[in-house]
Amino acid sequence: MGSGTSVSCSITLNSVLTKEQKELYQNPEDIRKILNECKTIAIVGLSTDKQRASYFVASYMRSAGYRIIPVNPRADRIFGETCYPDLKSIPEPVDLVDIFRPSNDCLEILQEAIAIKTKAVWLQLKIINEEAAELARKAGLLVAMDCCIKMEHGRYCGGLHEAGMNTEIISAQRVHRYV
Numbered sequence: 268m269g270s271g272t273s274v275s276c277s278i279t280l281n282s283v284l285t286k287e288q289k290e291l292y293q294n295p296e297d298i299r300k301i302l303n304e305c306k307t308i309a310i311v312g313l314s315t316d317k318q319r320a321s322y323f324v325a326s327y328m329r330s331a332g333y334r335i336i337p338v339n340p341r342a343d344r345i346f347g348e349t350c351y352p353d354l355k356s357i358p359e360p361v362d363l364v365d366i367f368r369p370s371n372d373c374l375e376i377l378q379e380a381i382a383i384k385t386k387a388v389w390l391q392l393k394i395i396n397e398e399a400a401e402l403a404r405k406a407g408l409l410v411a412m413d414c415c416i417k418m419e420h421g422r423y424c425g426g427l428h429e430a431g432m433n434t435e436i437i438s439a440q441r442v443h444r445y446v
Contacts, residue, residue, distance in 0.1 A: 282413045283395070292390075292400055292412035298419050301387045301409050305362035306333055308416075309354060309385075311376055312367030313337040313345055320391075321367040324417040331420060336361060354379040365389045365416055373399040381406045389416050 284292060308328060313335070314321045322345075325335045329346060336359075337345040340352035351357050354364060354376070364380040366373060366389065373396035380388050380403065387409035390396065400410045411419070 283393070284413050288397075288412075291404070292410055293414050295423075297387075297409045298411055298414075299423055301363060301389065301411060302416075302420055302424055305387050307336065307359070307361055308333050308363045308365050309336040309338050309351075309357060309361040310365045310367060311338040311354065313339050313342075313350075314367075315339070315342050315345055324365075324367075324391075324415065327417045328420065331424070354383050354385075357383065361385045363387045363389060365391065366394060367391050368394070370394055370396045374402070377403045381408065387411070389414075391415055392418075 282289060282293060310321060310325050312321055313325050316322060317326075325337070325346065329335050335346060335348065336357055337348055337350040338352070338354060338357070339345065339350045342350040344350060354361070361383060362385065364376070364385050364387070366376055368376060370390075373390060373394065377388055377396075377399040385408065388400075388403050388411075390400065390410075390412040392413060392415040395413050400412050403410045
C-alpha cells in the first residue's frame with residue numbers, strides 16, 4: 268500500500284473537470300460548507316422512479332437529516348412531499364438547489380435559483396455547464412459541479428472510508444451516525 272489514490276477506490280476519478288475547474292467547482296471548503304449549512308434542498312429533476320439516481324440520492328439525503336423539496340412538473344408527490352413545477356413555485360426558503368437535469372437546462376434553472384435567493388447550487392455528476400456555474404458564482408452562490416452530493420456527503424460526513432473507499436480525508440474523529 269502506497270500513498271495516493273488507486274483506481275479501485277478513489278472517488279475523485281469520476282470528474283471530467285480540469286484541475287482549475289475542480290479548484291472552483293469541487294472545492295473541499297465549499298463542499299463542506301454546503302453540506303453543513305444547507306439543510307433544505309430542492310432537487311430539480313427528482314424522479315418518482317425508485318431506480319433512478321435522483322430518487323436514490325434524495326432518499327439518502329433525507330435519511331441523513333436533510334429536508335428534500337421535489338421539483339418535477341410531472342409528479343404530484345414524492346416522499347409524501349408536494350412536487351413543484353419549478354423553483355419559483357416553492358413557498359418556502361431553499362438553501363440548496365441540486366440539479367438532476369441535462370446540462371443545457373442548467374442556465375435557466377440557475378437563473379431561477381438566483382431569483383429565489385438560494386445559498387448554493389449543485390450540478391450532479393456529469394452535469395457540466397460552465398456558463399451557468401459562473402453566473403451563480405458571480406451572484407454569490409456556492410457552486411458544486413460534476414460531483415455527487417451523496418458521494419460527497421459520504422466522504423465528508425458519512426462512513427465511506429469505513430467501507431474501504433479512499434476518501435482522501437484523514438481524521439482521528441469517529442463519524443457519528445444519525446440514521
